[in-house]
Amino acid sequence: SQVKEYIKKGQVTVNDQIIKKPETKVNEETDTVVCQGQPIHYRKYVYYMLNKPEGVVSATNDNTAPTVVSLLTVPEQKDLFPVGRLDKDTTGLLLLTNDGALAHDLLSPKKHVDKTYLVKPEKGLDIGDEKPTAPSKARLTENGDLLLTIHEGRFHQVKRMLQAVDNQVLTLERVSFGPLSLDLSLQRGEYRALTEEEIEVLSAAGKKS
Numbered sequence: 001s002q003v004k005e006y007i008k009k010g011q012v013t014v015n016d017q018i019i020k021k022p023e024t025k026v027n028e029e030t031d032t033v034v035c036q037g038q039p040i041h042y043r044k045y046v047y048y049m050l051n052k053p054e055g056v057v058s059a060t061n062d063n064t065a066p067t068v069v070s071l072l073t074v075p076e077q078k079d080l081f082p083v084g085r086l087d088k089d090t091t092g093l094l095l096l097t098n099d100g101a102l103a104h105d106l107l108s109p110k111k112h113v114d115k116t117y118l119v120k121p122e123k124g125l126d127i128g129d130e131k132p133t134a135p136s137k138a139r140l141t142e143n144g145d146l147l148l149t150i151h152e153g154r155f156h157q158v159k160r161m162l163q164a165v166d167n168q169v170l171t172l173e174r175v176s177f178g179p180l181s182l183d184l185s186l187q188r189g190e191y192r193a194l195t196e197e198e199i200e201v202l203s204a205a206g207k208k209s
């Protein structure tokens with residue numbers, strides 16, 4: 001509706017001609033579209049980082065709860081899907097895109113793209129020498145929480161790993177996905193587009209095997 005406004009005001013040109021009809025067809029490869037003096041480039045694929053809040057499901061549709069897609073009020077909303085899932089009660093870094101090939105690559109267990117979770121365990125973690133060793137990429141934070149990095153994405157994997165050592169997850173937040181860390185300026189429920197550089201490093205992470 002905003003674009004219609006710009007068009008009505010004569011602020012949009014196609015090949016240097018002011019257009020008046022919002023339904024004007026353009027060829028995204030060959031036509032030059034300028035809005036308010038700014039050249040507009042068509043983007044087939046878009047990439048967003050969401051700081052997922054609790055109570056929202058990682059799906060495109062759901063009858064019982066709001067979805068992560070419903071949080072993004074962007075023009076491409078109906079084409080977006082989350083790159084993998086976080087549980088309804090898990091918070092943190094979730095990527096949303098319309099780039100199916102990259103999403104597929106990033107989720108492939110063969111690509112070993114790391115995801116790191118900040119886990120608040122129910123009980124203190126016993127890391128005494130007589131106990132079984134922790135997973136290789138686990139680190140305790142100063143306040144006794146666990147930073148756990150996994151590259152598979154098995155169903156409820158982190159919660160099940162904690163259960164396997166007689167513990168429980170109290171809260172779970174994803175703090176990184178491959179080369180990207182959660183942008184801490186995003187409040188829960190907020191999102192932003194990835195920068196060109198972030199898209200590049202993410203694509204590279206999806207290409208390695």
Ligand code: URA
Pocket residue numbers: 085086087088090155156157158159160172
């Ligand atoms: N592991 C879980 O148990 N839940 C998540 O949301 C992500 C990883």
